[in-house]
Amino acid sequence: MSFAPVLPMGGLAGWGFLKRTQETQAAAFTRQASVQREEAYFRDRIASVETAEDLVNDPRLLRVALSAFGLEADVNNRYFIRKVLEDGTTSDTALANRLADKRYLEFATAFRLHKGGVPRTGLTGFADGILSQWKTRSFETAVGSKDETYRLALNAERELAALAQKDMSNDARWFTVMGNTPLRKVFETALALPPSFGALDIDRQLAVFKEKAAAAFGSSEIAQFEAPEKMEALVRRYLLRADQAAAPATSPALMLLQAARR
Incomplete structure (x- = not known):
């Protein structure tokens, strides 16, 4: 992706500029031909994914899927990701439940590709939800290529807004x-x-x-x-x-x- 966010300065002043222009810059990001191609590919093929093996064997689908949860660094760790998906989330011994980083748990829950399970990949609206997350996080990643602190700040705004809405105790939120x-x-x-x-x-x-x-x-x-x-x-x-x-x-x-x- 060739999008280059406009960040004319750093620090708090640069952050203020980014927030004022975030909507416009994010829209420009999603209009890129490369983004639209990946979106079309995902929409066309994701409903046919019925197993963890199906997903990890398609690098383009896997990259979008992982990036939607901020896990794009694992795109080449196919065995690990397959294990996360196939174990599911219901057992205490499932890999996603044993990992400290709960983004893997969210990923496995969203796709539901565990053995014997019914995949969520063909559900109405599934592709829309994953692609929305993917575009949001990919824009943040593009910002991070210029200034990593801004990427983490954007991520924190989004994650904390969602976390505040969840029905859980304050301690559970902190553990999250x-x-x-x-x-x-x-x-x-x-x-x-x-x-x-x-x-x-x-x-x-x-x-x-x-x-x-x-x-x-x-x-x-x-x-x-x-x-x-x-x-x-x-x-x-x-x-x-x-x-x-x-x-x-x-x-x-x-x-x-x-x-x-x-």
């Missing part, structure tokens, strides 16, 4: 965050957690995430990020701290962050 690699990175960066943090006991990690979030945003509830001002505060902290990690001590981003602390 902790099991979503891109989303976890945003929180770890925004809350200034060290690289060694992931080695802690899982319950201790949960407690620290909640404590840090309450201190930074006034509440430990994930649902708070449904409010635009809280989402903006999270993204702002994330972008400033990401800039701080990559910039010299006299950078404007670091000065802004230090001023915010005071």
